Amino acid sequence: MGVDYYSYLVVGCSIDEDKLKIPTKVRACDCNVDKIEDMKFCSKCGEEVWKEDYDLIEGYEEDESFLGFDLVYNTDNENCWIAIRKKEVGGYNRNEFDMLDPSDNIEELKAELKAKLEPHGLWDKESFGIWVIQCCSY
Ligand SMILES: [Zn+2]
Numbered sequence: 001m002g003v004d005y006y007s008y009l010v011v012g013c014s015i016d017e018d019k020l021k022i023p024t025k026v027r028a029c030d031c032n033v034d035k036i037e038d039m040k041f042c043s044k045c046g047e048e049v050w051k052e053d054y055d056l057i058e059g060y061e062e063d064e065s066f067l068g069f070d071l072v073y074n075t076d077n078e079n080c081w082i083a084i085r086k087k088e089v090g091g092y093n094r095n096e097f098d099m100l101d102p103s104d105n106i107e108e109l110k111a112e113l114k115a116k117l118e119p120h121g122l123w124d125k126e127s128f129g130i131w132v133i134q135c136c137s138y
Pocket of ligand 1: 030045
């Protein structure tokens with residue numbers, strides 16, 4: 001246990017993770033009651049009939065990746081980035097891979113990311129760049 005500080009170097013863009021989720025409502029209890037859909041509270045158990053939930057949009061592996069690109073979060077998952085390349089810097093699990101391969105063409109990688117995000121309304125050219133994301137686990 002303890003506090004661990006580390007950061008990620010990311011080539012990619014920031015993304016609003018909420019846009020990767022579709023809000024839905026689901027039943028909060030399993031009681032078999034007539035016309036329960038019209039009720040706010042269940043007449044059998046007293047719980048609210050509906051609770052907030054969400055579905056994931058296609059291609060989103062929650063907390064991991066979207067359309068095959070890694071997702072990176074800062075401390076407490078407050079913000080999210082989609083990475084075409086990433087490197088963890090510092091911490092105990094420093095990886096030894098170079099972030100960019102000499103054959104990488106940033107404009108091609110950017111175009112690939114844009115082509116995948118644009119149909120979902122998630123492409124933001126202003127946020128595309130190199131990000132340093134500082135994290136703290138505790
Ligand atoms: Zn109930």
